[in-house]
Every structure is written in C-alpha cells, then in structure tokens.
Amino acid sequence: MQANRVASLFGVQYPIVQGGMVWCSGWRLASAVSNAGGLGLVGAGSMKFDVFQHHVRRCKEATKKPFGVNVPLSRDMAQYMEFILEEKVPIVFTSAGSPKLWTQKLQSHGIKVVHVVPSCKLALKCEAAGVNAVVAEGFEAGGHNGLEEITTMALIPQVRKALAPEIPLLAAGGIASGEAMLAAMALGAEGVQIGTRFAVTQESSAAEEFKKRCTVAGEGDTYLTLKQYMPTRVMLNDYGKEARRLSESGATKAQLEEFRGKGRTKKGMFDGDVMNGELEIGQIVSACKDVPTAAEVVERIVKEFRTRNEQLAAMNL
Amino acid sequence: MQANRVASLFGVQYPIVQGGMVWCSGWRLASAVSNAGGLGLVGAGSMKFDVFQHHVRRCKEATKKPFGVNVPLSRDMAQYMEFILEEKVPIVFTSAGSPKLWTQKLQSHGIKVVHVVPSCKLALKCEAAGVNAVVAEGFEAGGHNGLEEITTMALIPQVRKALAPEIPLLAAGGIASGEAMLAAMALGAEGVQIGTRFAVTQESSAAEEFKKRCTVAGEGDTYLTLKQYMPTRVMLNDYGKEARRLSESGATKAQLEEFRGKGRTKKGMFDGDVMNGELEIGQIVSACKDVPTAAEVVERIVKEFRTRNEQLAAMNL
Numbered sequence: 015m016q017a018n019r020v021a022s023l024f025g026v027q028y029p030i031v032q033g034g035m036v037w038c039s040g041w042r043l044a045s046a047v048s049n050a051g052g053l054g055l056v057g058a059g060s061m062k063f064d065v066f067q068h069h070v071r072r073c074k075e076a077t078k079k080p081f082g083v084n085v086p087l088s089r090d091m092a093q094y095m096e097f098i099l100e101e102k103v104p105i106v107f108t109s110a111g112s113p114k115l116w117t118q119k120l121q122s123h124g125i126k127v128v129h130v131v132p133s134c135k136l137a138l139k140c141e142a143a144g145v146n147a148v149v150a151e152g153f154e155a156g157g158h159n160g161l162e163e164i165t166t167m168a169l170i171p172q173v174r175k176a177l178a179p180e181i182p183l184l185a186a187g188g189i190a191s192g193e194a195m196l197a198a199m200a201l202g203a204e205g206v207q208i209g210t211r212f213a214v215t216q217e218s219s220a221a222e223e224f225k226k227r228c229t230v231a232g233e234g235d236t237y238l239t240l241k242q243y244m245p246t247r248v249m250l251n252d253y254g255k256e257a258r259r260l261s262e263s264g265a266t267k268a269q270l271e272e273f274r275g276k277g278r279t280k281k282g283m284f285d286g287d288v289m290n291g292e293l294e295i296g297q298i299v300s301a302c303k304d305v306p307t308a309a310e311v312v313e314r315i316v317k318e319f320r321t322r323n324e325q326l327a328a329m330n331l
Numbered sequence: 332m333q334a335n336r337v338a339s340l341f342g343v344q345y346p347i348v349q350g351g352m353v354w355c356s357g358w359r360l361a362s363a364v365s366n367a368g369g370l371g372l373v374g375a376g377s378m379k380f381d382v383f384q385h386h387v388r389r390c391k392e393a394t395k396k397p398f399g400v401n402v403p404l405s406r407d408m409a410q411y412m413e414f415i416l417e418e419k420v421p422i423v424f425t426s427a428g429s430p431k432l433w434t435q436k437l438q439s440h441g442i443k444v445v446h447v448v449p450s451c452k453l454a455l456k457c458e459a460a461g462v463n464a465v466v467a468e469g470f471e472a473g474g475h476n477g478l479e480e481i482t483t484m485a486l487i488p489q490v491r492k493a494l495a496p497e498i499p500l501l502a503a504g505g506i507a508s509g510e511a512m513l514a515a516m517a518l519g520a521e522g523v524q525i526g527t528r529f530a531v532t533q534e535s536s537a538a539e540e541f542k543k544r545c546t547v548a549g550e551g552d553t554y555l556t557l558k559q560y561m562p563t564r565v566m567l568n569d570y571g572k573e574a575r576r577l578s579e580s581g582a583t584k585a586q587l588e589e590f591r592g593k594g595r596t597k598k599g600m601f602d603g604d605v606m607n608g609e610l611e612i613g614q615i616v617s618a619c620k621d622v623p624t625a626a627e628v629v630e631r632i633v634k635e636f637r638t639r640n641e642q643l644a645a646m647n648l
Contacts, residue, residue: 163551165614167504168618193517196643197515200639234450262558264579301485322517329335
C-alpha cells in the first residue's frame with residue numbers, strides 16, 4: 015500500500031481537507047475536522063483581524079493535530095500573514111490572488127502552502143510559485159469560481175497532466191461522499207477539499223437557518239451567477255434569483271457590485287436571512303440531507319470510500 | 332467478478348456507448364465502435380429520413396455486433412421509428428422529449444430503450460416510462476444540455492440514488508478516458524456514453540476542419556450558451572462568442588432563434604466553417620489532442636481503466 019502524499023504532506027490520517035469557507039469555518043469546525051483525522055482550516059475570508067486571531071488561538075487549544083488557515087488574497091492580508099508566522103500555523107491555503115505573493119515568505123518559515131485554482135493556466139502559476147500542493151476546484155463548487163466554468167470531471171485529469179508530477183493535487187467541487195472522493199482519485203487527485211458537506215455540520219459557524227435551508231435544497235437550487243462582477247455559486251433564494259435575473263439581462267459590473275452591496279453573505283450565512291442574504295454553497299448541497307458532526311462526515315466518507323473501492327476492484331472490465 | 336449490467340443489456344463486451352451526435356455519428360463511426368467491443372449509435376438528429384435509412388442499412392452491413400440509433404424526440408419522429416421497427420434495430424436511445432412517447436411501442440417489438448436526461452427529475456420520468464436504462468448527462472457535455480447545469484460529479488450519485496436499483500445507469504459528460512470512466516463508476520454509473528472523444532476520430536463524419544479545430548482547443552474554449560432558447564454547449568468560435576454575447580445581454584428566445592438560424596450546425600460541423608458554424612462539443616475536447624480510430628479510443632479507455640483501477644485498489648485509505 016502506497017503512502018498518500020497529501021496525508022503525508024499535512025501529517026494527517028486522511029487526505030480530506032475542509033474548505034475554509036466564509037462564515038462557516040471557525041475554530042470549532044476546523045478543530046473538529048482535524049481531530050477526526052482530516053485537515054481543518056480556519057477561514058480568514060469573513061473574519062476581521064481580531065476575530066481571526068481569536069479563532070486561530072482557540073483552534074490551537076482545541077486540537078493537538080495539524081490544522082491550517084485559508085487566506086484569500088483578493089485584499090491586503092499582510093497583518094494576517096504576520097500573525098500566522100508568529101503563531102507558527104503549520105499550513106496555509108491561499109486563493110483568489112497570485113500564489114507568488116506569499117508562498118516563498120511563508121515557506122521560509124517552514125509553513126506548507128497550498129493554492130486553490132479553477133484552471134490549468136493558474137495551476138501552472140502555482141507551480142512556478144513553488145507551492146507544496148494545488149487544489150483544483152470545479153464549476154460545481156460553492157462561492158467564488160472560475161470564468162472558464164470547467165467541471166471537476168474535466169478539470170482534474172487536465173490539471174494533473176499539466177502539473178509537474180512531484181506536486182500533489184487535491185480536487186474540490188461536487189465532493190461530499192466517499193464515492194466522490196474515490197472518483198476524484200480515479201481522475202488523478204490524491205486528496206480532496208470539501209466545502210459544502212462541512213458547511214452543513216453541527217460545528218459549522220453558519221446560522222442554523224442556513225444549514226436547515228441547505229438540507230431541503232433540491233437539484234438546480236444553486237447557480238453560478240454574478241459573472242460580470244465575480245462568478246459566484248449561490249443558492250437561488252430571492253437574492254440569488256434577482257442576481258441571476260440581473261446578470262442575464264446585461265447588468266454591468268458596477269450595477270452588480272451595487273446590487274450585491276456590503277454584508278450580503280453575513281446577512282444570509284451568519285445572520286440567517288435565508289431569503290435576502292447571499293448563501294454561497296455548492297451543487298452537491300442537494301445530496302446533504304442532514305446536519306451531522308464533522309467527525310461523522312469524515313467517518314462516512316472513509317467508510318464509503320473503502321466500500322466502493324472494493325466494489326470497483328471486483329468489477330474490473 | 333460481477334457481470335456488468337450495461338454490457339449485458341446491450342450484448343457488448345465493454346459498457347462504452349458512443350454518443351449519437353449530430354453530423355458525427357454515421358454508419359462508419361457506429362459500426363467501428365461496435366466492432367471494437369462498445370456500442371455504436373447512428374445519430375438520427377442531423378439526418379433526413381432517406382439519409383437515416385441509408386446509414387442504418389450500411390451500419391448493419393458493416394458490423395455483425397449489436398448497434399443502436401439515437402433519436403431526439405424534439406420533433407415528430409414517427410417515420411424514423413417505423414423504419415427502426417422494420418429493420419429490427421436492437422437498441423434505441425432517445426433524448427430531448429418525453430420517454431413516454433415511444434418506449435413501450437419499441438419495447439413491444441423487443442427493442443431495448445434508453446433515455447438521456449440531465450436531472451433526477453427527468454430520470455424518474457424515465458423510470459415511470461419503463462426504460463431499460465438511463466443516461467445521466469452532466470453540464471460539461473457538448474450540445475444540448477439541462478437548465479439546472481448539474482455536473483457529472485454531482486449528478487451521477489444523485490440519479491443513482493433516485494432511480495430504482497434495477498435500472499442500470501450510464502454517465503455522460505466530461506468522459507474521454509479510462510480514468511474518467513472509472514470515476515463515473517465510482518460515482519455509481521455502470522457504463523458511460525462518450526460523445527466528444529468519438530466526435531474527434533477518423534470514422535466520425537464531421538468535417539476534418541472541425542476535428543482539427545477540436546485538437547487545438549484549450550480549456551475554456553467551450554461554453555454553455557443560448558440558455559434562453561435552448562442551452563447548448565458550443566465552441567467559442569466567432570459564432571459561439573456572438574451567441575454568448577447575445578445571451579448575456581438579455582436577448583429573447585425569438586432573437587436567439589433568429590440568430591442561430593437554420594443549418595448552423597451543418598455549416599460548422601459538416602461543411603467545416605469552423606468560425607461561423609455552430610460547433611457542438613464538450614468541455615473535455617481540450618484533452619483530445621489527436622484523431623485516432625474509434626477502435627484506438629476504445630482500447631485506450633479499457634487499458635487506462637484497468638491500470639487506474641489497480642492503482643486505486645493499492646491506495647486504499
């Protein structure tokens with residue numbers, strides 16, 4: 015049996031990484047995933063600096079296992095990065111910006127750096143920046159997404175082929191089960207990053223109203239919209255439907271920015287206004303019908319993975 | 332080793348079905364796929380009735396193995412169906428219409444009927460209509476597609492769960508390799524339907540100019556557009572870019588219908604005007620870098636499937 019390079023890189027039992035999602039990924043979720051044998055991430059995206067400091071420190075107290083943080087690079091995160099260095103956070107996932115910005119500095123302090131991309135083109139930029147691993151995220155993923163709309167099924171084999179063999183690849187987008195994790199590995203990934211399924215867990219810091227809305231989502235209840243502004247997959251609640259209507263009737267970037275306004279994701283995901291807030295969530299939400307603990311999610315995925323892997327081996331052509 | 336239900340249903344060696352694509356799927360391609368151990372389909376969608384008669388008869392001469400036809404139900408296909416009954420074509424794939432229309436009549440003549448759907452909702456209509464198998468086709472597939480934009484990764488496990496266990500499920504969309512076929516089976520499919528990879532083969536009846544354009548396609552070169560009229564994944568050539576621009580600037584269904592005009596797919600895919608014609612093709616085209624024979628495609632897929640399946644078994648968690 016081969017060692018899994020993603021699990022080895024992070025020093026965890028399973029190559030299952032929790033997405034660092036806005037309004038969901040506080041210290042409770044991150045530490046629960048790490049304690050269950052995966053890699054939990056504190057998501058800086060929705061956290062003011064003092065909130066982020068609090069969550070990183072509480073996460074350290076709540077788990078003795080490796081954990082990481084997710085830092086979007088779409089704004090200046092220097093203060094956050096300095097704190098990450100001081101606190102010796104062992105793993106940093108970056109996204110939504112250039113992997114050149116922080117990778118070398120973080121690595122010079124012994125930190126592992128992983129960057130999230132939606133295309134081969136950007137995966138190659140990660141390789142040039144010297145990241146420790148790449149996450150390729152498909153069109154079905156929740157939240158911000160790529161302009162090319164490449165799905166996980168099409169994206170993973172092509173990124174695997176484009177990237178140097180020594181760089182481990184994780185798959186994200188549409189993965190909420192062990193069967194899907196196995197599919198991702200069939201496509202060439204060595205680990206998975208899972209957002210939606212962990213957003214809908216007991217330890218997720220999202221509003222209970224949002225989690226409940228997720229458990230009753232049907233197929234087609236999410237949509238990639240706001241494309242002229244910043245492609246984002248959201249639930250088609252009143253807000254999402256209006257976003258879609260505006261986007262498809264030729265609204266400009268400025269008009270969409272104004273419509274989206276400030277605090278729309280907090281309103282929906284944290285305050286629980288599930289009609290008028292922005293609910294960022296992936297397509298696979300329609301398969302998430304309960305609100306288990308994060309540990310239950312990890313256990314299910316591992317069990318499903320093993321069972322299906324045995325079935326596949328038996329159905330060789 | 333378990334028998335594969337899709338291969339058993341069709342009486343073929345491998346559960347690999349060639350998509351019945353407009354302008355690509357004549358008798359040469361269908362018979363070549365069937366002769367290679369898969370299931371070839373003559374695609375009626377772009378064929379006038381006399382052309383269809385010719386291709387079915389030639390296909391029968393060119394292979395002693397099972398083959399089928401694909402009949403879109405978006406227009407009145409009674410004449411085609413009568414001919415299929417006369418000629419005793421053993422397998423009929425239907426799409427783009429109600430599976431209630433023809434399933435029972437065809438089955439009463441001993442014909443196996445499979446229907447293609449983009450959602451669980453329509454898969455359940457297939458079950459109610461009594462089809463022999465269902466193809467679930469994801470957002471990444473070429474040509475006509477579902478309004479819900481559900482990707483193969485998200486769609487297959489959910490359709491598998493929704494459908495009665497006795498109905499075999501095939502996956503389509505984003506599948507052009509043995510690794511992807513294995514991924515589809517990890518997700519719960521028992522067979523695959525492959526369009527794009529077979530469109531770009533020597534036996535495909537598409538224009539050589541179209542095949543050549545496919546081999547140089549990059550990521551993001553296809554797009555699901557014409558959503559207000561009929562969601563269709565096309566190459567972003569001059570035609571595709573204009574279709575996208577119109578669709579995203581609020582064009583009405585009537586305006587898009589007029590823009591698309593008549594004969595646009597023939598112009599591109601058959602006549603070879605790769606700038607101004609409509610080139611229907613899937614996302615995975617960017618992974619198809621050559622024009623092999625259909626038999627080479629089948630051989631590669633089977634070999635890749637076996638190799639990756641062995642690797643997966645060795646990397647059990």
